[in-house]
Amino acid sequence: KAGVTQTPRYLIKTRGQQVTLSCSPISGHRSVSWYQQTPGQGLQFLFEYFSETQRNKGNFPGRFSGRQFSNSRSEMNVSTLELGDSALYLCASSFPGTRREQYFGPGTRLTVT
Amino acid sequence: AQSVTQLDSQVPVFEEAPVELRCNYSSSVSVYLFWYVQYPNQGLQLLLKYLSGSTLVKGINGFEAEFNKSQTSFHLRKPSVHISDTAEYFCAVARDDKIIFGKGTRLHILP
Numbered sequence: 677k678a679g680v681t682q683t684p685r686y687l688i689k690t691r692g693q694q695v696t697l698s699c700s701p702i703s704g705h706r707s708v709s710w711y712q713q714t715p716g717q718g719l720q721f722l723f724e725y726f727s728e729t730q731r732n733k734g735n736f737p738g739r740f741s742g743r744q745f746s747n748s749r750s751e752m753n754v755s756t757l758e759l760g761d762s763a764l765y766l767c768a769s770s771f772p773g774t775r776r777e778q779y780f781g782p783g784t785r786l787t788v789t
Numbered sequence: 790a791q792s793v794t795q796l797d798s799q800v801p802v803f804e805e806a807p808v809e810l811r812c813n814y815s816s817s818v819s820v821y822l823f824w825y826v827q828y829p830n831q832g833l834q835l836l837l838k839y840l841s842g843s844t845l846v847k848g849i850n851g852f853e854a855e856f857n858k859s860q861t862s863f864h865l866r867k868p869s870v871h872i873s874d875t876a877e878y879f880c881a882v883a884r885d886d887k888i889i890f891g892k893g894t895r896l897h898i899l900p
Contacts, residue, residue, distance in 0.1 A: 709888075718891075718892040719879065719890045719892075721890075766832055766833065768832075776821060776887070777835065777838060778835075778888065779835070780825075780834070781832050782830075782832045783831075783832050
């Protein structure tokens with residue numbers, strides 16, 4: 677089975693712009709979670725989607741949003757980028773009933789200048 | 790509410806020496822426990838998991854962890870580390886529909 681894929685792998689954006697990141701989960705996985713990883717804050721949970729519905733949400737401003745499509749692929753969007761949004765954005769998928777065992781993609785490295 | 794504490798942010802250890810990375814959690818109910826490893830410029834990879842049963846869990850790359858319910862701990866151990874074990878290690882606690890990650894422990898292997 678192919679693993680979790682994320683595109684693009686690297687991205688450079690300017691303050692004020694918006695960005696969309698994509699995640700394709702492992703085939704059969706219906707849950708997709710997004711995390712932001714920075715050296716200072718560590719791994720922080722953004723949100724989780726299951727069957728196209730947002731099931732959980734972390735403590736991030738409304739500039740961060742996401743969605744999930746019927747094929748379980750997910751996108752996250754960050755509007756009005758700030759310098760502090762520079763981070764590694766990780767996507768993880770899981771299969772129902774596996775007690776939250778998650779499979780991570782390689783991440784998208786976003787740099788905001 | 791659940792929480793996870795990884796007591797050491799960095800652990801230096803000589804090559805071929807044993808290592809223990811500590812993880813404590815707080816929860817009033819039964820939880821599932823995981824250790825993940827993140828190599829440089831990569832995502833997280835599952836090392837091992839405790840769901841139920843034997844409290845000693847063996848994972849990949851020679852790692853093992855012991856679930857201690859009375860001490861609410863799930864420490865990760867390896868009897869002899871290799872330079873390739875240089876990475877960041879994350880402990881995670883899950884219950885129902887939520888999973889919480891610790892802040893990570895960076896393992897430095899000294900030659």
